[in-house]
Amino acid sequence: MKKFLALLLAAVLSVSLLTGCGDENKGGTGGGNSSTTPNASGTESNDTNTGLDMSKTIKMGILVSDATSAEALAFRNYYTEYIQEHYNVELIYSDELTDAAGETSAIDTFITNNCQVIISFSSFDRAAQIQQCEDAGVYYAVATGTLTEEEYETYKTYEHYIGAIGPSLDVEFETGYNMAKHYLDQGKTNFAIFGGAIPYYTEMHIYRAAGMLTAMVEAGGEGANYKGATDKMSIIGQIFADGEVTTGEIGNINISGYVGGYDMDDAWFGKCAQMAQTPGLEVILAVGNGSDFFGTAAAGTDVLIASVDAYASSYGEAMEAGMLDYLAGKFSASIGPIFIASYRAALGSPIRTSEGNALALSQGYWIATSAEEFNTYYAVDSSVDSPAYTKELLDTLLTADYAAFEKFVSQYSFEEIQKMK
Amino acid sequence: MKTKGMEIFKRIVKIAVIPAGTLLLVFLLCSANGVKLFETEGNWILFFRATASVMLTTFALSLNLNSGRFDFSIGSIALLSSVISASICTSKGLPSAAMLVISIVAGAVLGLLSGGIYVIVKLPPIIVSLGVALFYEGLAFAVTNGYGVSFVANKELTSFPSVLHYALVILGGLFFFIFVFDYTQFGYDYKALLSGQKVSVNMGIKEIPNAVGCYVIAGALMGVVGFISATNTGTIQMALNFGSIGVMFTAFLPMFIGGFIGRFCNEKIGYLLGAVTTAFISLMYARLNVDSSIQQIVTALILVVFLIYLNNENKVIELVMLKKHLKKKTK
Incomplete structure (x- = not known):
């Protein structure tokens, strides 16, 4: 009887953890690392145009310290509903992290899970994260935001530090x-x-x-x-x-x-x-x-x-x-370029600055001052069929040199992105 | 006759000393800073909302805690019940009264489930309630796809906050709680089980239905708390990884204060006065724009000092008596 009760409680707890993962298509959160099934429809297995071997599924660990804000959910939606559907990658999300110790532990779990890249939305201790990944030989990227100048100077030459793309200070x-x-x-x-x-x-x-x-x-x-x-x-x-x-x-x-x-x-x-x-x-x-x-x-x-x-x-x-x-x-697709930089690193074609350093590129916001403007932006931003950065656009970055990559990221306004399409 | 009147007066003083003393203190603090404690209607609304919310949470917490059942899930019940009621009402265009009723029903059902799991698995309630809290938080997250519920633009639902509405909630909640636990068989059984479970069970009182009933009532009360919280801002923010547990801690200080005041009157009145006391403190924090870190330190200090007093009350009284005795002797 005791065994049965223990099992029942374990089942209740497991269900609660799994339930926290959102709906069945949306990756997980809430408890334990959760992965989403890769579905690389439309992914070239061995692309002759890019010269990159994309036949093997790349595992990427995503560190998150926020699983419930509108911004965090939009980012997650873009990665799990669009990126994972179009590239041969498996994205494994961490728990909602609350401190630096949690980050260390989550990175350890990702490394044990054979993740080749860790993309971080968590910033309790960036320096420790970068060092831990460098020591383990795992690529590391900052998803949104940038390092301080001092931090960048320290880590820019690290082989496994891909860089950061996001709004600078x-x-x-x-x-x-x-x-x-x-x-x-x-x-x-x-x-x-x-x-x-x-x-x-x-x-x-x-x-x-x-x-x-x-x-x-x-x-x-x-x-x-x-x-x-x-x-x-x-x-x-x-x-x-x-x-x-x-x-x-x-x-x-x-x-x-x-x-x-x-x-x-x-x-x-x-x-x-x-x-x-x-x-x-x-x-x-x-x-x-x-x-x-x-x-x-x-x-x-x-x-x-x-x-x-x-x-x-x-x-x-x-x-x-x-x-x-x-x-x-x-905008949710703003994390598209850092994904491509991470993907390229995992495929053996990392992108670096002309001096061979990690990326440090800045992006800004879309400004809406009326409901009409908001609705125009929102229609694109929330689309899982044709988001701001589509596969066609992101694919151009697979072979781009640093200058082209930098130019692409700098054209972040709604109008500029629409023009690129 | 004179002695009886004096006794009643003394009792009233003992009942009122904590809330009145707190009011005096916060009033003086505000005056010293050139701020009126109750300046606008918004200040009154905040006071009544805090009183209603904390009083109901205290009822819900004490209900099971007094019976040795530590229930960490009450915050998650408030969260999930408000998600359910707000989702239904925003999609169907229902008014705030309907949202209140749905919140109560949803809270009661969630409480029933929580209590049901406890009596079936018979594991320590602290463990069961942690599992249930995670489950309900996850469910709320899944139901809303993580976005929570936002109805800031729904004027009907966000029009609930008013002094009258909160006063009605306070009175309704208080009368309901007193009626159920002081004037029904369920309440008599509850009290009998509190004073001696084994004897009560041997006398034929059914402990399991009583425990489940307590969970159902606690759930319904937390449904109202969830409703109050949701209609205050028109948004329900998601909580994961025990993020909903914090609600429970707002009830500890009023529960201890209520327990103390309960020696001189009905314990439920004591809980209400405990909630009134904490509402005065909350209002003072808001009026003086007190930093949250200072708030936490002050609240923790008040709680610790009060607990130290309760645990050493006899010694304090003895000390006072001794001083009086020595004073008399020296005279």
């Missing part, structure tokens, strides 16, 4: 800057800022907020400054020092509210509602998702909300309802 700064400028140009003067992961010292959020503040300093008139700081680097330094954005006046621009973190408790939601209902407030600038946290509280007011995230249907609804006014969204 400069792009993150510009994203915040452009968002704030969009409203400053309209004459708005009363802002609130949602700082997302600034309290946890997440660089990309700090840079986005710094971009917003820099735009305000520029528009604030003579002598305008943020706590004495007037230029990009000193503003970034000030946010790092404080771990938050301080409310107050920047010349004739007013920051009347600030909320940071993702506590999701009563006090936190209270702070969000309080900020959204600040008298005289015109715009909420969010370094992350804004409409989900402030949309309801701001409903019925004239407060405009601007967010940085990905293209998800809920944002479309929020835009239609007037709860979201501006979205800087990552």
Whole structure:
């Protein structure tokens, strides 16, 4: 009887772990590493055009620290529903990682599983990940985001470090800057800022907020400054020092509210509602998702909300309802080029810079300022038949030299990509 | 007569001392910072929402915990029941009242399943509830393809938050809980099992249906908590790998406070006052924009200090009595 009970409990736990993997076509998450079945329809087994032997299934491990955000789900969808369907690869996803020890353990599991490449969406300890993969002779790539200059200098010559493609910190700064400028140009003067992961010292959020503040300093008139700081680097330094954005006046621009973190408790939601209902407030600038946290509280007011995230249907609804006014969204196919770089490395044709170093290429966001614009972008971004980067486009990178590869990545705007098709 | 009146007064003081003392403290802290504790309607809504949500979670947690059943799955029940109700209501265009009812029913069914697994496998409830929590979190993730549910644009469903609605939820929940556990056979059996399981079973009380009943009620209460949380923002964020367990921890402080106050009145009233106390603290955090790390430290300190007091209460009383005695002697 005890055996039966133990088995039953094991079954319940197993089902729960498997259920966390999403639907049957969507790879796994939630518990244990999960792989998706390769289906390389349309894949050339030994392509005479590329000269690459693509007959063997390449196993790739994907490290993820977030399995539930719109951005993470869109990325996952693109890899499992499109890339895996068109290339001879098997993608094995990690658990939702929560710390550096988890990353080390997941990489060990991937290596035991004979993964030839590890693509990482997790950044608790990039340096340790790169070193671990180099020591094990396994290729490693950063899926979205970039290394710091110091880190890049250290690891750029590592044989198994493929590189990073994604919004650099400069792009993150510009994203915040452009968002704030969009409203400053309209004459708005009363802002609130949602700082997302600034309290946890997440660089990309700090840079986005710094971009917003820099735009305000520029528009604030003579002598305008943020706590004495007037230029990009000193503003970034000030946010790092404080771990938050301080409310107050920047010349004739007013920051009347600030909320940071993702506590999701009563006090936190209270702070969000309080900020959204600040008298005289015109715009909420969010370094992350804004409409989900402030949309309801701001409903019925004239407060405009601007967010940085990905293209998800809920944002479309929020835009239609007037709860979201501006979205800087990552497009899901933006992780296509790093896949090709990883695939080439596994096939024995790694791509390096002209100096023989790892890749460090920057990409930006698609900006939607109306529901129509959003719907146009979303239709392409969510398509599993014809996403932004189709197989035909990505295949051109299989034999591209560094210059061509770099040029391809730099043309990331919606219009540029459509032109390439 | 005078003595009786004095006793009643003393009892009222003991019942009110923690919530009133907390209110006074947060009021003074806010005043010192030039902030009004209750300035806008939003502040009142936050206070009533926190009270309703924490009170129901405390009921749900204490229900099984007092019987030695540690239930980690209550947060996942709140999550999954709200996913079910929100999905149905957004697709069918149903109003918030329907969402509340569906949440309660879904929560009760999920509680029944959780309790059913516990009584069938007869493993320690802590293990079973962890498995169930993972299962429900995974199910919610699978049902929504990981995206959760968003209905920020649905004005009907997001119109629920108001002082009146939350006050009705508080009163309804309190009366229901008092009625079931103080005025029904189920409640008498529950109390008998609490005081002595073996004796009660020998007397003919059926422990298994009672335990399952407790899980069903706890599930229904968490269904309401899930509903409150979902309609507050119009979004339901997914949680994996025990991410839903955090909800349970919001109920510990009010449960201990409620237990203390329960010595002087009905324990359920004590839980309500415990929830009111934590709602005052939450409101103060929001009004003073207290950093989350400081919030966690303060909340943990309050909990630890309170537990230290409860565990050493006799010694504290003895110390006070001794001091009084010595003072008298020196006079």
